[in-house]
Amino acid sequence: MGAKNGVKEEPTSSDDEVPLASRKRKKLVPKGEPQSEGSESEAAVNGNSGEDSDYKNSDDDVPLSKRKAESDSDDEIPLASRKRKGGSQKIKKQTKYDSSDEENVPKKKKIKKEPETNNKKVVKRTIVPPKGEAKPGKKPKKEKEPDIPIWKWWLEDKLPEGQKWRSLSHSGPAFPEPYERLPGHIKFKYDGKVFQLSERTEENMSFFAKMLDHDYTTKVVFRKNFFDDLRKLMTQEEREVLKKLELCDFSAMHQYYLEEAAKRKNRTKEEKEELKVKNKAIADVYGLCKVDGHIQKVGNFRIEPPGLFRGRGDHPKQGKIKLRTPPESIIINIGKGETAPKCPEGHKWKAVQHDNKVTWLACWKENVLGNFKYVMLNPTSKLKGEKDHAKYETARNLKNCVEKIRENYRSDFQSKEMMVRQRAVALYFIDKLALRAGNEKDDDEADTVGCCSLRVEHIKLHEKWEDKEFVVEFDFLGKDSIRYQNWVAVNKRVYKNLKIFVKDKEPGDDLFDRLNTSKMNEYLGTLMDGLTAKVFRTYNASWTLQQQLQEQTDSKSDLPNLVLTYNRANRAVAVLCNHQRAAPKTFDKQMENLGNQKDAKKEDVAKQKGVYKEAKNYYRHHRNNDKAKKRYEIEKRKLERLQEALLKLQVKETDKAENKTIALGTSKLNYLDPRITVAWTKRFTVPIEKVYNKTQREKFLWAIEMATADFEW
DNA sequence: ACGCCGACTTGTAGAGAAGAAG
């Protein structure tokens, strides 16, 4: 499946055969080794309000949830008791965000004044009445949609550069259910003795108890982080007693939650229906908003519930407690002149702002990593659709100048300037292998890399590998700690350069020590407007899809085989982008089942063949017998249908086998220009629902409308 | 130049719904 071969000629050498087929990739199951962080957290607990609270991450670790629900601001975080300056040399993260009010509001550059022009255009008032809670059964009154359906956004007037909307109203975010205490008979025991827990500790423990069957709870780092945080959030009395996680007996709690889960699963039809109605009522209020006069779906309108942080791979912060987010932490973004969504009784929003340079409706800062979380629109919205379209247009644009860029970097392989050489080689990888850019990462994140952050230890150079020359072996953990393993025959000059880059370096040293993503992107920007590293991924993915479809589609194929062709093209892209999934747990069994089904069907076919032949024979000798004729025809059709079914099974089997560890969804959703797919389905009259499910059709409605059968990328 | 921050896209897992098999 040399998807990209033949396109990117490498004049200088034989590196065209990317041994895609030979890739062996597996998810690295990270072994959670100790990673002991020292005793900082202990200090945190003890120094709770003392002057020695100068521990790492002190800000992050301050138990926000100490705040009373009614508290009206963040101010009560004992600022005074915390040092924010002294000794901060070793404290990198800490300053990231501070707890004082102003500082916690994302400082938007120029949000202060909105251009006058908008005010004029502010469409009439909200249709989504702000509500404290969903009123089941009563939907917000619907207004009729404006003349131009929203998904034909390309027919609408463009907004001025940088402006994202003219008017915006919504109902704010929905909050998760409050914690429900365990029934009295569920006891928690510590060191064999029943112990009465405070509500907060019980809630925090419940997060752990619910996960007891999960692998996470066996990991040392996870357990330590959890228990450290748990202790910080305990009452004084609890802290004095509950000192070791190992002595905590969660079995009663765990059992209880298992039963609850079972109950949930065994809900009756009526209960399910009731629940559905209730959810719908919530979605009708919080799931919709109005942008520039159009009703649009909101994406993630629910505030994330509290729980334990599930960092992927070997994340140093896995297991830390993600606190419940109170309204006091949430910033609302709405149109000027709109009434802010109603805040839950007795609370108030952290702030209400009117910034039309951003697309989010609400945001808050999450306590574990200190990142912002946003409530944003659904992918079906104009705002997202337009952006998506623009992304693909940029990638298409790259198509026109990619050859020049390639020539460019090839000649840079010989530059006297080391940075330029490194940049050229890195770009070669980004282009040829669709690697991610690879920003630097902090020590308190999982150790993963991309192109620019590759280290010496991640590649091996082979003068000869199997039948190829100048092979680079890649083996590293990429995004989400997914392993990337590949053997690539490269341009000879690239190989020589790599030899130089590696020379006199330790395994842990940066391969491209003069390079980083900003330099790369800055450079790319000079080559083409809007060009950045990730555009290459989009470009190569979409280009490969089109190429594969063009090459592989046999217009005489029947429908199942056409679909198979599409899936194969899709798969070639997924392989290129290294989109992996864990092999389904029951994969082998499933394959076996399919095999059995196929055998059975084969038998049926054989049997039917006999019946058919007999009928045929009989008919041949009784030409004028209507019954014989009818029987012959019936048996014939039966046979055909069976053969068809067998074929389908066969196709299914191949498709499944090839798909074992490959995830198609990501590329379909994020990398493949939907217009290519749409054009293809139109050209070969494949029903669109064979390749896009409902959500996908909604997301790509713009492309379904836009692309004709002759669309060419 | 560089590090931090904010906003936005990309990515996998897992829950829940729907469908097929027994």
Place this chain on the structure above:
DNA sequence: CTTCTTCTCTACAAGTCGGCGT
């Protein structure tokens, strides 16, 4: 109808990248 499988959808973590302040 129940049970097991498969598909769909949501949740939320983890990237990318531009801009700002120093």
